[in-house]
Amino acid sequence: RKEVEQDPGPFNVPEGATVAFNCTYSNSASQSFFWYRQDCRKEPKLLMSVYSSGNEDGRFTAQLNRASQYISLLIRDSKLSDSATYLCVVNRLGAGNMLTFGGGTRLMVKP
Amino acid sequence: GAGVSQSPSNKVTEKGKDVELRCDPISGHTALYWYRQSLGQGLEFLIYFQGNSAPDKSGLPSDRFSAERTGGSVSTLTIQRTQQEDSAVYLCASSLRTGTGGEKLFFGSGTQLSVL
Numbered sequence: 001r002k003e004v005e006q007d008p009g010p011f012n013v014p015e016g017a018t019v020a021f022n023c024t025y026s027n028s029a030s031q032s033f034f035w036y037r038q039d040c041r042k043e044p045k046l047l048m049s050v051y052s053s054g055n056e057d058g059r060f061t062a063q064l065n066r067a068s069q070y071i072s073l074l075i076r077d078s079k080l081s082d083s084a085t086y087l088c089v090v091n092r093l094g095a096g097n098m099l100t101f102g103g104g105t106r107l108m109v110k111p
Numbered sequence: 112g113a114g115v116s117q118s119p120s121n122k123v124t125e126k127g128k129d130v131e132l133r134c135d136p137i138s139g140h141t142a143l144y145w146y147r148q149s150l151g152q153g154l155e156f157l158i159y160f161q162g163n164s165a166p167d168k169s170g171l172p173s174d175r176f177s178a179e180r181t182g183g184s185v186s187t188l189t190i191q192r193t194q195q196e197d198s199a200v201y202l203c204a205s206s207l208r209t210g211t212g213g214e215k216l217f218f219g220s221g222t223q224l225s226v227l
Binding site for chain 1: 152159220
């Protein structure tokens, strides 16, 4: 089993739609969680951290479910510019708390 | 510069040649990662440096790959006897470790390696 798993998609949605991605992680003791965004042929960039109580940043909401070991990202009112690959990132305890990336979920927002 | 710098941005080499890829992390960042990404694929972890600790080399795909980090700053990824399957974008990232686990990663723009 991979440490961090994501549905690769693609998720094809119309502008204005609400879309949600889930990511599961295998290490129950993981403590830090993030969503990164990667545009085509560009480097990944931090979108948002994921806090235990859930957090929101504009149209984006991130949630953590420790019992089921998954995190989610909800995007409301999708824009064309949201089209990208969304990467789930979890820290690996031990060995210096290294961050581990999921394979990414591709989102395509269409007019 | 303020960001992570990688060089060269593009490298074309012949099969069997050795290549060196360079990463200059953000000043003061103690953690440094190397990843590679093939077209349309996810990030593949290669190696992780954290301060003066022994690096985590668990992601290196073969003994043709090696990396070092001198003086806790600049890192060089070396691929010996390159093969066509080594063709990918090699990404470097750094972060400022505070001991709490999982800080924001800053990525360089990558080196596109093409092995002919």
